[in-house]
Amino acid sequence: MKLYKLLYISVIALFAFFLINSILPQVTSARPGGGHSYSSGSSSSSSSSSSSSSSSGGGTYSGGSSQSGGGSGEFTWLGMLILVSIVAAAVFIDKYVTNRKEAKEILSTPTRENFRENTDKVEKAIKELKKIDPNFSKTLFLDFASSIYTKYHSWYDKPELKNLVPYMLNVRIDNNKDEAIKKHIYNIVIGSIHISEVKLQSATQGIVVTIEANYSVKQNNKRTRYIVTEKWNFFRDAGVLSHEPEKMRELSCPNCGAAANFTDAGVCESCGTLIKPGEMQWELLTSSIQNQEVFETGGLAYYAPEKGTGYETLFQKNYKNEFEVFAKNNNVEFEVWKNNFETKVAKQYFTKIYDAWSTNNLNVVRNLLTDRLYESFDFWIKNYKRKKLLNKLDNVKVYKVEFVKVDTDKFYESVTIRIAASCFDYVQNKEGKVEGGSKSIPRVFTEYWTFIRRSGVKIDDYDYSKCPNCGAPANKIGQTGICDYCDTKISNGDFSWVLSIITQDEVYKG
Amino acid sequence: MDNLKNSYKKDLYSVIEDIESNSKVEIVTMIKSQSGVYRDISFFYGAVILFLAYSFFMFSPPEFDVYLIYFFTIAAFVIGFSIVEFISPIKSILISKKRKNKQVEIYARAIFQKAGIRHTKDKIGVFIYVSVFEKQTYIIADRGAEMSMPNEDWEEIKTKFQNVFSTPNFYQAVIESLQSSKPFFSKYLPPVENDVNELPDNLDVDI
Ligand SMILES: [Zn+2]
Numbered sequence: 257m258k259l260y261k262l263l264y265i266s267v268i269a270l271f272a273f274f275l276i277n278s279i280l281p282q283v284t285s286a287r288p289g290g291g292h293s294y295s296s297g298s299s300s301s302s303s304s305s306s307s308s309s310s311s312s313g314g315g316t317y318s319g320g321s322s323q324s325g326g327g328s329g330e331f332t333w334l335g336m337l338i339l340v341s342i343v344a345a346a347v348f349i350d351k352y353v354t355n356r357k358e359a360k361e362i363l364s365t366p367t368r369e370n371f372r373e374n375t376d377k378v379e380k381a382i383k384e385l386k387k388i389d390p391n392f393s394k395t396l397f398l399d400f401a402s403s404i405y406t407k408y409h410s411w412y413d414k415p416e417l418k419n420l421v422p423y424m425l426n427v428r429i430d431n432n433k434d435e436a437i438k439k440h441i442y443n444i445v446i447g448s449i450h451i452s453e454v455k456l457q458s459a460t461q462g463i464v465v466t467i468e469a470n471y472s473v474k475q476n477n478k479r480t481r482y483i484v485t486e487k488w489n490f491f492r493d494a495g496v497l498s499h500e501p502e503k504m505r506e507l508s509c510p511n512c513g514a515a516a517n518f519t520d521a522g523v524c525e526s527c528g529t530l531i532k533p534g535e536m537q538w539e540l541l542t543s544s545i546q547n548q549e550v551f552e553t554g555g556l557a558y559y560a561p562e563k564g565t566g567y568e569t570l571f572q573k574n575y576k577n578e579f580e581v582f583a584k585n586n587n588v589e590f591e592v593w594k595n596n597f598e599t600k601v602a603k604q605y606f607t608k609i610y611d612a613w614s615t616n617n618l619n620v621v622r623n624l625l626t627d628r629l630y631e632s633f634d635f636w637i638k639n640y641k642r643k644k645l646l647n648k649l650d651n652v653k654v655y656k657v658e659f660v661k662v663d664t665d666k667f668y669e670s671v672t673i674r675i676a677a678s679c680f681d682y683v684q685n686k687e688g689k690v691e692g693g694s695k696s697i698p699r700v701f702t703e704y705w706t707f708i709r710r711s712g713v714k715i716d717d718y719d720y721s722k723c724p725n726c727g728a729p730a731n732k733i734g735q736t737g738i739c740d741y742c743d744t745k746i747s748n749g750d751f752s753w754v755l756s757i758i759t760q761d762e763v764y765k766g
Numbered sequence: 767m768d769n770l771k772n773s774y775k776k777d778l779y780s781v782i783e784d785i786e787s788n789s790k791v792e793i794v795t796m797i798k799s800q801s802g803v804y805r806d807i808s809f810f811y812g813a814v815i816l817f818l819a820y821s822f823f824m825f826s827p828p829e830f831d832v833y834l835i836y837f838f839t840i841a842a843f844v845i846g847f848s849i850v851e852f853i854s855p856i857k858s859i860l861i862s863k864k865r866k867n868k869q870v871e872i873y874a875r876a877i878f879q880k881a882g883i884r885h886t887k888d889k890i891g892v893f894i895y896v897s898v899f900e901k902q903t904y905i906i907a908d909r910g911a912e913m914s915m916p917n918e919d920w921e922e923i924k925t926k927f928q929n930v931f932s933t934p935n936f937y938q939a940v941i942e943s944l945q946s947s948k949p950f951f952s953k954y955l956p957p958v959e960n961d962v963n964e965l966p967d968n969l970d971v972d973i
């Protein structure tokens with residue numbers, strides 16, 4: 257039984273009680289044509305004790321003369337009670353009616369369970385795909401999709417867009433002759449990207465990617481920043497094999513491997529081959545925007561309540577078995593590897609990255625992050641800086657690390673853990689004043705972290721202050737993730753683990 | 767309770783997923799407890815009862831205390847208001863069918879708009895709106911979907927959904943109605959290769 261029903265019934269019961277209690281003597285004592293209520297006031301004055309109450313309450317009882325003075329006092333009390341009840345009832349009705357306004361609804365959107373089933377379906381399909389195409393790597397595919405996404409937007413108004421002809425069915429250069437209203441898209445940041453559907457058909461194979469991103473559009477010298485969620489639908493002819501990492505990461509001719517430089521018709525300038533979409537590489541068939549909104553920096557200090565911390569951990573199907581296989585491939589004892597990874601990789605990365613974030617200084621952890629994650633962090637840090645804010649994360653404590661998923665393909669290994677931690681999470685301004693969050697109440701939260709590493713690399717932990725390749729100080733690794741000393745890209749996971757994805761509980765789908 | 771709702775939601779989505787994997791249609795279904803608040807009706811009948819009670823106290827032969835009149839007329843209003851406001855069958859009788867139908871249509875159209883169901887390239891969005899209090903179903907098919915099927919068949923689908931109110935298990939009936947309309951969609955709006963669900967997973971229906 258709901259509280260409001262109880263309240264409602266008790267109010268009604270009170271009324272009923274009052275009704276019976278008062279109507280009965282009322283009827284017997286009513287005098288046809290008798291004096292009005294104030295006339296009986298004299299009777300109450302006879303009982304001096306209640307005179308004050310009766311004068312203020314004004315002849316409470318028309319038949320009071322026949323009753324004792326005490327009766328009239330009781331009646332006033334009851335009257336007050338009724339009044340209070342009415343007010344209470346009114347307040348409650350108002351509240352209840354307001355609740356009703358947000359009437360209960362059931363909308364046919366996917367539940368966590370539906371998402372879970374979809375993830376299983378996608379994973380199963382990827383396994384199938386790997387059987388047909390042993391070169392397929394989820395990590396590389398997502399890198400490829402990201403690169404097409406970024407290039408498409410940054411080349412939107414430029415002649416280079418023709419280089420995407422082999423990868424997109426409908427490339428359309430913004431031929432707007434009017435420079436003033438031509439759109440220029442820049443600062444493209446991909447916040448998250450994941451595979452939401454895999455379709456293995458007899459003639460073609462399709463992969464749908466969901467991308468959350470934000471970018472700026474300059475038009476008529478005015479700048480607007482958008483946050484978007486888009487679905488990009490890639491496909492290729494069945495039987496095409498995936499390319500090696502170098503050809504997947506950088507846009508290059510799928511035939512000769514030269515850097516992408518195509519004619520308007522899609523002929524490679526280097527080898528002269530006509531690259532028809534989908535014949536040698538994934539091609540974008542359609543894309544659709546699912547959500548879009550204008551980005552405002554006003555919400556930087558806003559804290560939404562933590563969601564999903566209480567959710568059960570989502571483990572990969574047969575995860576224990578999968579981890580055993582992973583350990584065997586790497587010639588390690590799973591338990592030993594796990595303990596080492598937890599203390600020397602997971603917890604280290606976690607505290608280092610949180611510290612770096614806290615000081616608006618991402619450079620010190622550049623070697624621990626993939627390009628995409630770095631760019632997305634960098635976007636937020638830049639916004640905090642622009643607003644002269646600092647998102648402090650103090651007293652970081654890691655409570656628990658769970659190993660939930662492992663994925664291995666020909667080129668990459670990925671390990672996902674769920675980390676439970678707490679910290680004082682707040683946003684402060686230049687003067688050190690807290691503008692959001694709390695310095696005294698720790699925020700308890702959990703996150704899913706996915707690390708990637710090139711297959712075959714055995715190194716788990718290393719001196720994180722040094723370049724994992726040349727051993728020089730890791731202080732000259734720029735935005736691109738290339739060590740200035742040895743001129744080698746280290747953000748691809750070619751030497752050890754790099755953190756590639758952070759997912760919040762409420763959005764993690766397995 | 768929440769678990770029950772969740773498992774129902776899961777089933778509802780699964781049925782739609784099944785239809786959509788056999789058709790290019792994009793269906794959104796919403797079951798809402800009511801499409802309007804109709805509080806004016808409750809106020810009106812509260813006032814009527816208040817008036818009756820007041821008239822009774824004023825003109826009936828026995829003389830009443832002013833307090834009694836004061837409290838009882840207020841109480842009469844609260845009781846009259848509450849009876850209409852909280853007892854749905856009574857409220858439902860007091861509201862004209864025309865008004866209820868109009869309210870359901872307005873609400874359905876508003877959600878169709880707000881949720882962006884019209885944002886499919888081929889205009890193949892279909893919104894099935896079921897309003898419980900009004901006992902009304904309202905189906906909005908976007909242009910492409912509407913034109914792809916004879917009206918007679920649309921009417922048949924609409925009748926299926928309208929009939930859910932006369933079944934003992936209403937919620938199950940909604941799912942069954944969806945299942946039984948599947949052949950219509952797969953016949954007239956057959957699936958296309960490399961088709962992608964264009965509507966987002968998190969529809970904004972806050973109006
Ligand atoms: Zn070439």
Ligand SMILES: [Zn+2]
Pocket residue numbers: 723724725726727728739740741742743744
């Ligand atoms: Zn180096």
